[in-house]
Amino acid sequence: MRLADARALVPDLITTAGEPQADQRLVETIANWCDRYTPWVAIDPLGGALAEEGAEACSAGGFGGDAGLLLDVTGCAHLFGPDEAGERALLADLVARLARHDFTCRAAMADTAGAAWALARYAERQADLFCPRHGQRTALAALPVEGLRLDAPILETFVKLGLRRIGDLYPLPRAPLTRRFGDLPLIRLDQALGVRDEVLEPQRPAPAFRTRLAFVEPIGRAEDIAAATSRLLAALCRQFEQAGVGARKLEISLYRVDGSVDRTAIGTSRPNRDNPKLMKLFEEKLGELDPGFGVELMILAAPEVETWSGTQDVLPEAGALALSLGSDGTVDLADRLALRLGPENVVRLLPRDSHLPERVQVAATVSIKPAADGAWRRLAGLKGARPTRLLQRPEPVDVTAFVPDDPPSVFHWRRHAHRIVRADGPERIADEWWRPRPDGSRPPANTVPPVRDYYRVEDDDGGRFWLFRDGPYTVAANGRPTARWFLHGFCA
C-alpha cells in the first residue's frame, strides 16, 4: 500500500521514515543480549535478505517487520528447570524480559529451527508455540505453506495448486515435486521436520584485544612505564597476528594506587601491528600520563581493529596506492602529525562533482583512499578560471557598478578601495536544487534557485580577485539594489 492510500484511509496516520540500518543495529543488540540464554544466537538470515530488497519488503519481512533471532538452546534449558519444564521456563523468561523492554515478540520452541520459525510466525494458538519433543510433524501440518521459508513465486504456485497447508505436502511424491519446484521446497520441509541438518551461523561477539600487566611494587618512573608499555604492545601485537587484524586505535590505562585511572589513546590511519611504529606513536603520548603515587596495573586495549591488509605492494593497483601514500613512511608521518595536531587537521583533498566552488574540495582523513590519478585535472578542466585561494567564508564587499549587469568599477574591502581595471565574467553558478538546504529542508519546487554571478576582476595594482553577486540584480522598494556582493577568493 502506498503512503497516500494509507493516509486516505487513516487521515491522522503517524509516519516515520524507514531506517533499515538502525533496525539492523537494534536486532544485533538484541542478539547480543540473548547471550544470556545461549552462546549460539543467530540473526535470521532471511530477514536480512528481505530487508535489502527495498522498502516494499519491509511490510512483509526484513528487519522492520519480521526480524527474527534463532537461538540454539541445546543443553542450556536445564538451567531453568528439568527437561520440558526448563524449556518452557526459558521461553517464558525470554518473552517476559523482552516485554519488560517494550519489545513485542513471539517466541516458539521446537526441535528444529525451521519448525520454530514457522510456529513463531503462523501458530494460531498460544499453546501451539511450544512444540514438544518430536512433535514438529503434527504441529506443522496445520500451518500455512508460508511457514516453509520459500520464495514468493513458489508459494503462489502452491496456493494455485491448492497446497495451502504444510500438511498437504506430506503425502505428495517427492520426485515430481522436485522436478516442478526445484530442491528448495523439499530441503526446507526436511529441515523443518528434522530429517535434514540445518546449520545456524551464530553471531559472535568481536574478540576483545587487551593485555594487562600488574606490578608487585607500584611503578612511577617514566622509563618504567615506557618499558611496560613496550611489553604490553609486544603481547598485543602477537594477538593481532593470530587474529589477522591490525589496530586502528589503542588505549592504555594506568590504574593508580589511589584507585584513580589515567588513560590515553593513539589512533592510526591504517590497521597497524608494527610494534616499533606503534611504540613510537605511544612515546609522544606517554608524557601526558600522570603516574600519581604509583601505578599498580596497566591495561592496553585495542577498541578498534580492522582486518590486516598486509603489505600492499604486490598488486599493481595497490602498488600505485602504496606509492601515493603508503610503504614509504608517509602513513606513519600522517599518524604522527595527526596525533599531535588532531586527525581533522591532517587531510588530503578529494574532488567532488559540484557546481558550488566551496563544495568542490572535500577534506578527507588520511585513511580514505586518495583521489584517482588525474581526477582533479579532469574536474579543473570542466571549471572556468578558479582562484588559488578560496575564502572559507565569503567576505562582504561594497561595490559601485555603473550598469547593473556589468562588473563593478570599484569595490571596497576591509576599508580599502580597489579600482577595477579589467574584469572577466559573469559566470553564473546556480544553487544545487537537488540537494537539501543546510537546515535539512528541501527547496520549494517551481522556484528559481538562488544564483551567484561570479566575476574575476583585476585592480589597478594588478591584484586579481574573485567576486560574486549573490542573486540577480533586483531593486527593492526604496530604490536600492537588493543583491549583495562578496569576495570569495584570490586569483594567481
Add this chain to the structure above:
Amino acid sequence: MSIISPSAFAPPVASRVAAPQAANDPAAASAPTSLREKVRRLERAHSVQRAGHAAVPTGLPAIDALLPEGGLLTGALHEVEAGAAPSGRVAAHDGAALGFAAHLMGRFAARTPGTLLWCRRPSGVFDAPPYAPALAAWFDPARLLVVTARRDEDVFWAMEEGLRCPGIAAVLGETRAADATAGRRLSLAAEKSGVPALLLRPQPAPPQSVCVTRWRIASAPSRSTPGLHDIGAPRWRLELRRNRFGAPSTAEIPSWLVEWNDETHCLAVVSETLHGSTGARFEESLFEERMVS
C-alpha cells in the same frame, strides 16, 4: 685495456680545493670580486657539493642562469614572500605568491614521485586555504597532504617531520613567523634528506640568512585583448632577493616580469619594454587608430 690516469680518481671537489692556492696570488686577492667569488666557491664546496643534491630548473632560462647548478637546489630551504601591499591593502599579492609557490612545488613534484606536504597556519581574521581546482594546473592535488596547525611552532615541527620522511617529494610551510632558529633547523633537515623545503609568507618578512633563495612576488597588471577589458594570462613581478651560491647579477635585486600560460602550463619571462604597460597602451592606441581609419 684502458689506462686510467691518476687524476681520474680525484673527486670533483679537488678543483674547488685548488681555489685557496689562488688566494696566494696577491693580485687576485686584492680584487674584491675575486675574493667574493672565492668565498662563494668555498661555501658551495662546503655545503652543496658535500650533500650532492641536484637542482630543479624553474623553467625560466633567464632565471636559471643565475641560480646555482642551473635551478633551485633540492635539499635546501627556499622562501617565497608576497610583495608589500600598497597603502596597507590586505592580501593583494597573496594569490600570486601562492601561484608561484605552487609552480615551484609542481617542478619539485615532477622530479620525484611522492606526497607533497602542505603545512599551514590559518590567519585569524579571514582564512583562505589553497584551492585545489586551481592548484591542479601545477601538480596533482591528490598527492597533497594538507596539515593545519594552530601555532607556528607546530607548522615548523610538521615541516621538519615531513623533511625527514622518505616518501615526501617536497614540503611547503605557510606562516607569517620569521624564526631564524626554525629556519636553520629546516635547512639542515632538508640538506640531510635532499627534500626541498619552501616557506610561503603572505607578506614580506625581515630577511633571514638561512634560505638559499628568497623570492618576492607581486601581481602585475595582465594584458587584455586589444580593445577589451578582460583579464589576460596572470603576470607576476618576480624579485630574486637572495641567491646564495648563485652567480652574481648586474642588478642589485634581479627582477623579472613573468607570465603564466594556463594552456601550455609554462612560465615565461615577458620583455618589459615591448609588452609592459606602456607597450600595451601603445598597442591599444594602434588598435583604436585602426578602428577609426
